[in-house]
Amino acid sequence: VPNFADITVAGVTMSDGTYLANGADATATDEPTGGYAYYCDGVLTLNNFEFTGDLDEVIYTENDLTINLVGASSIINEYDAIYVEGNLVIDGEGSLDITADVGIGGCSALDINGGVINIADDPVGTVYVYFGIEVDVVNMNGGSLYINAIFYGSGIGAKGIIINDGKIVIIAHDFGIRAHSINIYGGSVDVKSMRTGEGSDDENYQAFTS
Numbered sequence: 001v002p003n004f005a006d007i008t009v010a011g012v013t014m015s016d017g018t019y020l021a022n023g024a025d026a027t028a029t030d031e032p033t034g035g036y037a038y039y040c041d042g043v044l045t046l047n048n049f050e051f052t053g054d055l056d057e058v059i060y061t062e063n064d065l066t067i068n069l070v071g072a073s074s075i076i077n078e079y080d081a082i083y084v085e086g087n088l089v090i091d092g093e094g095s096l097d098i099t100a101d102v103g104i105g106g107c108s109a110l111d112i113n114g115g116v117i118n119i120a121d122d123p124v125g126t127v128y129v130y131f132g133i134e135v136d137v138v139n140m141n142g143g144s145l146y147i148n149a150i151f152y153g154s155g156i157g158a159k160g161i162i163i164n165d166g167k168i169v170i171i172a173h174d175f176g177i178r179a180h181s182i183n184i185y186g187g188s189v190d191v192k193s194m195r196t197g198e199g200s201d202d203e204n205y206q207a208f209t210s
Contacts, residue, residue, distance in 0.1 A: 007039060007061035010051045014039040022050050035073070042066060046073040046096060054078040058100075062086065069094035069115035078127055080105055081119075088135075090115055090143070099127050103147070107135040112166065113142045120148040129153040132170070138179075140187060142166045149173060155191065163187050 006015050014020055014027050017040050021032035031038070035048030042064065048071035051058050057080040059067075065084050069092030075081045081100035082088070088107040090096075095116040103119035104110060110133065119132040132147035133156045144167040147155045155170035161179045165187045170176045176193035 007044065007059070007063075007065065008057070009037045009039070009044070009059050010053070011055050014044075016040055022048075035071070043068055045070055045092075046094070047071050049073040050075075052076040056080065057083040059083070064088070066091065067096075068092040069096055071095075073097070075100060076122065076125075076127060077101075087111070089113060090117065099125075099129070101127070101130045102134055103129065103132045105131070105134045107137075109137045109139060110135045111139045111141060112145060116144045116146075118146045118148075120146070121151050121153070131155075131157055132172075133158070136160075138162070140164060140166045140168060145169070147172065150194075154178065155193070163189060 006013050009020055012020055012025060012027060018027035018029060019032055020027050020037045022035040035050055037049050038045040043066045045068040055077060058075050058077045059082045062085045064086035066089040071094045074097040077100040080102045081098045082104045083106045085106050087109045089111045091113040092115045098119045099122045119129060121128045128151045129149035130153045132149055136159050138156060138158050138161045140163040142165050147170045149155060149172045152173045154175040155172040156177045158179045161182045163184045167187060168189045170191045172193045176191035
């Protein structure tokens with residue numbers, strides 16, 4: 001029997017079958033007007049969801065999670081945006097803009113199957129990307145992933161990265177992609193990094209394209 005444990009979204013604990021409206025401090029069982037998060041059967045739907053703040057994590061769970069993107073959602077947070085201790089799947093036809101110290105972290109495996117994910121520095125604020133994605137394994141199966149960590153951050157840090165389909169574009173001040181293994185079977189990858197070698201002070205861009 002699946003264990004759909006509670007998760008925390010924007011500092012609020014969400015149980016199965018509940019909604020969290022933008023800006024609300026408590027969940028509801030009726031669908032709200034405007035943007036919201038909805039959690040049911042291990043799937044968190046972000047429907048034009050918006051959050052700005054300074055929580056440790058905006059979305060957190062100890063368990064596996066699927067995030068379904070609907071409409072245009074955004075997270076601006078001083079620390080982590082999404083931290084999942086189990087496996088994370090991101091799917092849907094919507095988009096998610098993230099500005100945070102770490103965009104997506106903690107996952108044993110991150111599967112991106114659809115949607116548009118944009119992780120970027122705030123050019124006029126004080127929130128900058130340190131790591132766009134920092135997980136054990138990334139499986140890129142579809143959708144688009146854009147990471148812009150030009151001020152001082154890195155793009156993806158993982159033990160292994162498998163790219164089957166979709167699009168990845170990274171511009172980073174430090175490492176564009178740092179992994180023990182990278183396997184590309186399809187899709188497109190364009191990585192530019194200001195780091196051209198371990199300990200290098202050379203600030204010319206280094207491109208990795210496929």
